[in-house]
Amino acid sequence: MTRPLVKRIDMALHIQELCAVNNITVKYQSLHDETPRYVAYPSTRCITIRPTKNTGYYVSALHEIGHIIGTNQRGSVLTREIWAWVYARQNALVWTETAERIMQRAMGSYRWTQTEKQIWTEQSVTVEQKRLSICNYGWTQREIA
Numbered sequence: 826m827t828r829p830l831v832k833r834i835d836m837a838l839h840i841q842e843l844c845a846v847n848n849i850t851v852k853y854q855s856l857h858d859e860t861p862r863y864v865a866y867p868s869t870r871c872i873t874i875r876p877t878k879n880t881g882y883y884v885s886a887l888h889e890i891g892h893i894i895g896t897n898q899r900g901s902v903l904t905r906e907i908w909a910w911v912y913a914r915q916n917a918l919v920w921t922e923t924a925e926r927i928m929q930r931a932m933g934s935y936r937w938t939q940t941e942k943q944i945w946t947e948q949s950v951t952v953e954q955k956r957l958s959i960c961n962y963g964w965t966q967r968e969i970a
């Protein structure tokens with residue numbers, strides 16, 4: 826199976842666009858800081874992320890955006906975390922093995938349980954459906970033009 830080639834610039838622009846459209850203020854952490862700091866402040870619609878230079882940084886940024894505009898962001902920490910990842914995967918231009926590994930590691934640090942693992946599995950079905958509808962939409966648009 827081939828996956829679409831998504832360039833770094835596409836990922837960086839995607840994050841900027843999502844933030845602009847959703848009125849989210851982005852603060853970029855310096856790449857000189859050794860410890861990555863990804864934070865979301867829903868009350869002020871502000872996120873701190875690293876510059877989007879690889880897939881890992883990209884999906885982590887999407888995850889923080891998910892804390893601002895994703896669903897189920899008023900529950901327990903584990904609920905908010907898993908749903909911010911669901912948002913990330915649903916909106917990502919591409920979801921790679923690296924992305925999956927980063928998500929697994931992050932949820933592992935929160936000691937996710939069977940409940941969250943089940944949500945992650947169940948929600949992957951809707952991602953496939955969504956990707957399909959995006960493809961169909963693009964095709965229709967081109968047909969019109």
Ligand SMILES: [Zn+2]
Nearest residue numbers: 888892906909
């Ligand atoms: Zn989080």
